[in-house]
Amino acid sequence: MTLSRLRPGDEESAALRLLREGELTLEGRLVEASNTTLRGTLTLDDVAVRCVYKPVRGERPLWDFPDGTLAGREVAAYLVSRASGWDLVPPTVLRDGPFGPGSCQLWIDEPADAEPLVGFVPADALPPRWFPVAAARDDDGAAYALAHADDPRLARLAVLDAVLNNADRKGGHVLVGPDDRIYGVDHGVTFHVEDKLRTVLWGWSGRPLPTDAVQMLDLLAGQADGALGEELAEHLTLAEIRRLAARVAALRDNGRFPPPPQDWPAVPWPPI
Structure with a gap:
């Protein structure tokens, strides 16, 4: 049996069906992840795809997020990404698995020759055409910069992170x-x-949003109180959905990439 190369935007409905209904066989654990993160294979009708399965029972308790909610937030991020029309988050569902309920996301294979965009x-x-974000030094004292490419694809992700209020956009989370x-x-x-935005993608801070970002925010603004809000209600509180709508409105009204916070670490640790 050959592993399918289904990807976000490529027969998405088929990918979602595999994620929801496929037989999940675990392959191993991603040991660098702070929460239990498992790679597996989903098989359905002689088609197989790789996935990332994060069981709720493997979530590490956090002081500022309710216990047992991280998997639902993974799904909510996918739903917002899909509603935006940008499809920046791989298809993700909430399903049962070998270690109980958890998020299940389509695995993205990066080509071996892919050029890094953050580092x-x-x-x-x-x-x-790279932006420096923070200064650093290696063990020998040599000066380095945490930086990222001035790439419109990354700019879209930076806007989406502001919408999602993403507190953990590391360089390794960009594929x-x-x-x-x-x-x-x-x-x-x-x-x-x-407000908890922490990211390595601060290069556009204070700059005007591109036209496609303004259009995307207009699109989301019309959905937050409708069908999208109803979907998100399965994973988020009403207060969180209202704050999502408020962030969309604020970004659209301001028309600029947000600045780094002054009372909260701006860059996650580790940044890559």
Whole structure:
């Protein structure tokens, strides 16, 4: 049996059916993840796809997020991404698995030759059209910069993170798919009612939003109180959904990328 290469935007309904109904066989654990994160294979009708399964019972308690809610926030992030029309989050569902209910997301295979878009680079050798975000030094004291490319695909992800109130956009959570599209993963700490945006994508801070971002925000504004809000109600509180709508309105009215917070760490740790 050959592993299918279904991808977000490519027969999405088929991918969602596999995620919901496929037989889940675990392959191993992603040991660097702070919460239990398992890679597996879903099989249905002689078709198989890889997935990431995060059981609720493996979620590490957090002081500022209710216990047992991270899996639902992963699904909510996908729902908002889909409603935006940008499809930046791989298809994600809530389903039962070997360790109980959890989020199940389509696995994205990055090509071996994919160029990184975020990383640490020598401070005196910043690539063209890259933004420095933070200064750093290696173990020998050499100067480096945490930086990212001035790429419109990344800019879209930065806007989506502001909408989601993503508290953990690390460089390793930015994937380049085999179709040369950008995907964001790991959205368990999102949708808080307090401002908690932490990201490595601060390069556009204060700059005007591109036209397509304004159009996307207009689109979301018309859905937050309708069908999208009803879908999100299965995973978020009413207060969190209202704050989502308020963030969309504020971004649209301000028309600029948000600035880094002054009373909250602006960059997650570790950043990559």
